[in-house]
Amino acid sequence: MHITYPNLLTLLRLGLAPPIALLLSMEDAWAVWSGAGLFAVAALTDSADGWIARRYGQSTLEGAFLDPLADKLVVLAVLGALLWWRVAPGWMVAILLLRDVATTLLRWYSLRRGEPVRTLPSARVKTFVQMLGLVFLVVLLALWRSGAAPHAQWAQELLFGWVAWSLLLGMTLLALWTLGLYGWRYRALWLRRLPVE
Numbered sequence: 001m002h003i004t005y006p007n008l009l010t011l012l013r014l015g016l017a018p019p020i021a022l023l024l025s026m027e028d029a030w031a032v033w034s035g036a037g038l039f040a041v042a043a044l045t046d047s048a049d050g051w052i053a054r055r056y057g058q059s060t061l062e063g064a065f066l067d068p069l070a071d072k073l074v075v076l077a078v079l080g081a082l083l084w085w086r087v088a089p090g091w092m093v094a095i096l097l098l099r100d101v102a103t104t105l106l107r108w109y110s111l112r113r114g115e116p117v118r119t120l121p122s123a124r125v126k127t128f129v130q131m132l133g134l135v136f137l138v139v140l141l142a143l144w145r146s147g148a149a150p151h152a153q154w155a156q157e158l159l160f161g162w163v164a165w166s167l168l169l170g171m172t173l174l175a176l177w178t179l180g181l182y183g184w185r186y187r188a189l190w191l192r193r194l195p196v197e
Contacts, residue, residue, distance in 0.1 A: 006050070014066070017073040024082075032141055039134070046070075068103070068107065068127075072100040082137060122178050137159070
């Protein structure tokens with residue numbers, strides 16, 4: 001693996017996924033706020049690594065595969081915590097998980113064929129919207145767990161009401177839409193067989 005600054009940021013984001021999931025699932029408010037802070041750092045590195053790679057010509061095949069994988073793991077870490085707190089419905093999390101597995105397999109398969117999949121502009125929009133929405137939900141989660149009135153009650157109403165549900169539904173539909181775009185654009189790749197080694 002080529003060690004570049006963008007790849008180091010991507011590896012950092014990969015390493016942040018487990019502690020984010022753990023901290024956001026804990027009862028204590030300080031832990032949830034810490035998890036929210038780590039998630040914010042992960043979201044910032046997501047923007048930084050791609051910009052550095054393009055600006056300084058440090059794009060690599062490993063980075064092209066690991067960068068979206070890191071995004072997916074961080075997002076799934078937050079979704080797992082939201083599922084734990086019964087904020088995110090299980091069926092939505094399952095759809096988002098299966099979508100990410102499908103796109104990761106597509107990237108892996110395409111790399112084996114020497115035809116790396118390029119991230120679609122719509123997928124970048126999806127990731128941005130997803131990160132923004134999850135930051136909002138994580139802040140609400142932290143406010144709710146802090147127990148400080150009236151913020152805790154207000155956050156609880158938003159988390160367990162139609163606001164969070166609608167936001168998560170929008171993320172799910174956007175993820176399915178981009179999956180369909182990937183499937184259509186790279187449909188020829190799916191139909192080919194791997195060469196016998």
